[in-house]
Amino acid sequence: MKIKDYLVLVSVIMIVVMMVIPLPPLLLDFLIMINISLSLTIILVAMNTKEALQFSIFPTLLLLTTLFRLGLNVSTTRSILTNQDGGQVIETFGSFVVGGSAIIGILVFLILVIIQFLVITKGSERVAEVAARFTLDSMPGKQMSIDADLGAGMISDQEAKKRREKVSQEADFYGAMDGASKFVKGDAIAGIIITLINILGGLMIGVIVHKLPFGEAAKLFTLLSIGDGLVSQIPALLISTAAGIVVTRAASEGNLGTDITRQLFAYPKMLYVVAGTLTLFAVFTPISPLLVFPIAGLVAFGGYKMQRTLNAEEEEEKEASSHDGQELEGLKSPESVVDLLHVDAIEFEFGYGLIPIADKNQGGDLLDRVIMIRRQCAIELGIVVPVIRIRDNIQLFPNQYVIKIKGNRVASGEIMLDHYLAMSPGIDDESIEGIATVEPAFGMPALWVNEEMKEEAEMAGYAIVDPPSVVSTHLTEVIKKHAHELIGRQEVKSLVENIRENSPAVVEELIPNLMAIGEVQKVLMKLLKEKVSIRNLLVILETLADYSSQTKDTDVLTEYVRQALSRQITLQYTNPNEALQVITAGASLEKKFAESVHRTEQGSYLSIDPEASQTIFQKISEQVTQLQQSGVQPILLTSPATRMYMRQFVERFAPDLPVLSYNELEPEVEIQSVGVVNISGGVGSFS
Known part of the structure; x- marks a missing residue:
């Protein structure tokens, strides 16, 4: 702990000590002046803050200052009743400030208490209560806005975390202020009771213990008690005012003084009306013109100076608006339509029934999943996926979603939020009941099962996937499939x-x-x-x-x-300690492709007659189908010279079929040919 931390701890402990141990009048004077100084500092800081969170320690500080003030009351009461002396500061407030009159002192004290209790404290309490309620009610909307900006890539993770913390701190602050305002209210009530106790108790002690005449005892202890009440209530009034300023301050670019001068005197011509009204008071009432005319002249002169300043600012605004008008005319030109032609690289639209998957307050984590998708694609593909624009679309069915690439729909699907997607392990279990569907990412048959059927499906070997995972998996696969377009x-x-x-x-x-x-x-x-x-x-x-x-x-x-990139490609398609099963392009197929390549100055291209194309298509499809049925990923292996032409041919009917050459596989990889495709001699049998 630092020295300042120890000072705070010691100060709090000393507040408790001063309630128990009698203090000399000189030390009481010092502490009373510290109390007044502290209250002045607090109200000046409150006036110069731009928003409430800049003075977030205020609720706690309010409690500590109240405790300090009550501790002082206890110490001064003990000193007044015991020694008939509360110190020089209390005596000054009791004699000089109120003119030595007990009745005037009581009236001034009561006025201060009424102002604090009925006006400032009550108003601050109500404002704090309403502000706390509205701040809590607006939290979900603010959180959704932050999540939306984060999902859209408009802000970073650090900025989103900072904004979330600010929203949470605002709610905590106004909630604390709502409670702290009760301390101010209680302090005002305690001030009245303590003062009455001092007057009555002092009167009894002065007459009974000190054998003073009743009138002398009443005057002495009443003035001291009123002085004690004043030195306590004036700092309390300042801190109550500071509390009202803090809870009523709206966030702005300036402090309280700047806002008052800018907004209160925003209409200088109204000051002429004020000056004229004051002049009428001097003419038609007994009020002395010597008193009114200087004030009216000062108000009129202030209006004149502010009017000149306002005119200068208006001239600057006209010049700026003229420049803006030129820009507006430019926006009306045909070239400005270009700004409307922007198309988002990736869009994810969903019906209103799927809003819970995007709303974090309803348990949705789609925005967090989108961030993970972008990171996953950066690691797996080496590209920076553009910002994924997420929006709802009332034109879609409630449970439908659409994925667009550069404005064009490339995929869609429907999910049921209150169900789970169950994918069969290969052998369907008739006891598992659900709504038949197709898994959108890979096109596998599946079932939507409810919560009760979920456990049974898991026991039967079904793969269970929750709806948000279905959506994120589909989105990931679409991005990978269309990565070359991005x-x-x-x-x-x-x-x-x-x-x-x-x-x-x-x-x-x-x-x-x-x-x-x-x-x-x-x-x-x-x-x-x-x-x-x-x-x-x-x-x-x-x-x-x-x-x-x-x-x-x-x-x-x-x-x-x-x-x-042979090592990378090899690791992509092979498993450790397992042979790579491939479909091999036979010699006749290789020869056919080599003979069908035509080279020109613009490049080379493949030209195969339709009959041969149909034959090749059928024989490759047969091999691919057989491998898929046996649960093996089909891979077509060919020579380096014909690989790119073989790929151009295959992608027309099997775009997801990998076509590799011998040079793209590491020498240590064990290759097992499970089929050979030839033009003549038929399709090679499995080995």
Whole structure:
């Protein structure tokens, strides 16, 4: 603990001690002045805060100052009743401030108490209560707004955390102020009771104990008690006012003084009306003109000066509005329509029935899942997924959702929030009852089962998935499938600049001397289209730098890059200690493709007659179907020379079928050919 921490602890302990141990009058004078100084400091700080949270310690400080003030009351009461002396400060307030009159002192004291108790304290208490209620009611909306901004990528995780903490602190502050205002109210009541006790008790002690005449005892103890009440209630009044200022302050750009002068005197012409009204008082009433005319003249002069300042500001605003008007005219021009043509890269729209999955206050965690999806795609694919725009769409069915890529619908689905998706292990159990459906991400048959049937389905071996996981899995697979559409020249430039920071040599050699950004983009798109991660971008750029001087054909350069990423591709499709089962392209099929390649100045392309295409399609489809039925992922293995042409042919009817070449697999990988595809001689049998 630091020294200031010990000082606070010692101060609180001393407040309790001063209630028990008698203090000399000199020390009481010192503590009373400390109390007045502290109250003045608090009200000045309250006036200069821009928003309530800048003085978040105020509720606790209010309690401590109240305790300090009550401790002083106990000590001064003991000193007055015991020694007939409360110190110089109390004596001054009892004699000089109220003119030595007990009746005047009592009246002044009662007025202060009434002002504090009925006006300031009661109003502050009500404002704090309403502010606490409205702050708590608005918390869900504020949290949803923060979550929406975070999911849309408009703010970072740190900013979202900071804003959530501020919302929580506001609720805690106004709730604490609602309770702390009760201390102020109780302090006002205690002040009245303590003063009455001092007067009555002092009168009894003065007459009975000190044998003073009744009149002398009444005057002495009444003045001392009134002085004690005044030195206690004036700081209490200041702190009550500070509490009212804090709870009534709305967040603004300035402090209280700035806001008052800017808003109260916003209409200088009204000051002329005030000056004229004061002049009428001087003319038609007995009030002395010598008193009224200087004040009226001062008010009129102030209005004149503020009017000149306001006119100057209006001239500046006119110039600014003229400039804004020119900009507005520019917005009306045909070129401004370009701003309306922006299309979000990825959109997720859902019907109103699915709002709970996006509303965090209803237990929805879709926004958090979207953040994890973007991180997962960055790790697995090596790309920065653009901001995913999430919005509800009343045109959709209540339980329907739609995924759009660059404004076009690419996927959709329907989920049931009060059910679970149960996917069969391969053998259906007739005892499991549910609503038949299709798993949207992979197209597998499934059932929507309720909470009661969930446990039975799990016991039967069904894979149980909750609705938010169904949506996030579908969204992830759609992003992976269309990743090549999400990487444009600007995104590639950002990725390249990131590499330039650590490996500037390869970037300076390749771009723009050997390849342009657009050509690098084409290579990366081809890799992503076949689900090859581009996270190892440094190896990709170095390979392009090695071979781009030999050829500008991006298809050929992509093949070189794939071979350079052989270890990555091998790990992607193989399992440890297991042979890689593949469908092999036979010699006749390889020859057919080699003969069907036509090379021109613009590049090479594949041209196969329709009859041969149909035959090849049927034989590859048979092999793929047999492997899928046996639970093995089908992979087509071919030679490096024909791989890219084989891929171009296959993607028309089997876009998800991986086509690999021998050079893309590491030498130590054990390859097991489970089928051979030939043009002549039929389809090779399984081995």
